[in-house]
Amino acid sequence: xxxxxxxxxxxxxxxxxxxxxxxxxxxxxxxxxxxxxxxxxxxxxxxxxxxxxxxxxxxxxxxxxxxxxxxxxxxxxxxxxxxxxxxxxxxxxxxxxxxxxxxxxxxxxxxxxxxxxxxxxxxxxxxxxxxxxxxxxxxxxxxxxxx
Amino acid sequence: xxxxxxxxxxxxxxxxxxxxxxxxxxxxxxxxxxxxxxxxxxxxxxxxxxxxxxxxxxxxxxxxxxxxxxxxxxxxxxxxxxxxxxxxxxxxxxxxxxxxxxxxxxxxxxxxxxxxxxxxxxxxxxxxxxxxxxxxxxxxxxxxxxx
DNA sequence: TATTGTTATACTCTATAACTATA
DNA sequence: TATAGTTATAGAGTATAACAATA
Numbered sequence: 001x002x003x004x005x006x007x008x009x010x011x012x013x014x015x016x017x018x019x020x021x022x023x024x025x026x027x028x029x030x031x032x033x034x035x036x037x038x039x040x041x042x043x044x045x046x047x048x049x050x051x052x053x054x055x056x057x058x059x060x061x062x063x064x065x066x067x068x069x070x071x072x073x074x075x076x077x078x079x080x081x082x083x084x085x086x087x088x089x090x091x092x093x094x095x096x097x098x099x100x101x102x103x104x105x106x107x108x109x110x111x112x113x114x115x116x117x118x119x120x121x122x123x124x125x126x127x128x129x130x131x132x133x134x135x136x137x138x139x140x141x142x143x144x145x146x147x
Numbered sequence: 148x149x150x151x152x153x154x155x156x157x158x159x160x161x162x163x164x165x166x167x168x169x170x171x172x173x174x175x176x177x178x179x180x181x182x183x184x185x186x187x188x189x190x191x192x193x194x195x196x197x198x199x200x201x202x203x204x205x206x207x208x209x210x211x212x213x214x215x216x217x218x219x220x221x222x223x224x225x226x227x228x229x230x231x232x233x234x235x236x237x238x239x240x241x242x243x244x245x246x247x248x249x250x251x252x253x254x255x256x257x258x259x260x261x262x263x264x265x266x267x268x269x270x271x272x273x274x275x276x277x278x279x280x281x282x283x284x285x286x287x288x289x290x291x292x293x294x
Numbered sequence: 295t296a297t298t299g300t301t302a303t304a305c306t307c308t309a310t311a312a313c314t315a316t317a
Numbered sequence: 318t319a320t321a322g323t324t325a326t327a328g329a330g331t332a333t334a335a336c337a338a339t340a
Contacts, residue, residue, distance in 0.1 A: 028175035
């Protein structure tokens with residue numbers, strides 16, 4: 001007989017599950033793994049898709065500005081953008097002698113549109129898993145924690 | 148004049164902020180940084196505190212069982228538990244010729260109690276930041292995403 | 295003086311494979 | 318045959334310091 005049926009207590013007591021902050025971390029990890037698997041079909045990581053959408057919405061944005069927006073160090077943007085550039089998805093556009101504006105290539109725009117479709121499907125499946133009476137409360141509650 | 152007042156659009160357009168899944172990741176990162184800073188005052192990382200609470204609630208639990216509960220690979224539990232053992236917080240208790248039950252030492256119990264206090268204060272401050280009408284919906288919504 | 299882009303580097307976290315000893 | 322504990326190792330992701338060139 002299983003030890004995990006409704007008549008017996010679960011094998012391990014987890015005193016952390018009553019904490020919203022703990023549930024927040026676990027839910028973020030679980031859903032991130034889901035999204036990562038979906039984006040991997042496009043050859044993209046989460047951060048790649050995020051950057052593509054951000055560049056699309058902000059043509060000629062700089063690497064530094066993206067880093068500030070996403071909490072990524074300037075230095076760590078370098079290999080990230082190099083990968084996207086090597087993949088032919090973004091191009092650099094000198095703004096002055098120092099800054100470089102980033103833009104999507106045609107291929108980048110096409111990939112971005114696919115990524116947006118994947119993200120929207122992911123977000124829909126995420127919302128669908130939440131009981132209806134809680135659903136609309138999630139985004140405002142989360143926004144209060146980071147924005 | 149600032150570019151971020153209520154009469155001008157923000158400097159960068161972020162098309163991702165309307166997605167609950169994105170907000171989930173950002174909120175998790177932001178709150179994890181907060182908790183990490185608080186626990187660092189006790190010389191603990193988040194995973195350390197988690198393990199201490201789990202061992203306290205489940206005396207003689209095995210390393211493998213903790214790993215399953217927390218989604219940590221067996222192999223990665225080894226250095227984690229070694230650190231806690233070296234710090235004198237946990238002890239190993241042979242169950243049979245193969246398994247080792249983990250228990251808290253007296254020092255481990257004291258540190259665990261402190262960690263629990265830090266976590267409860269963190270969780271209270273987290274909930275306090277969420278508007279009252281959304282507050283009670285957070286935990287059930289998150290639970291639906293990972294449990 | 296502050297900012298941009300960059301290089302180099304170190305550290306943490308995580309994933310994988312393999313091995314042994316025991317249940 | 319499956320599981321527990323372990324070792325070794327490789328790969329991400331991230332943090333820090335430093336530098337040159339430009340605003």
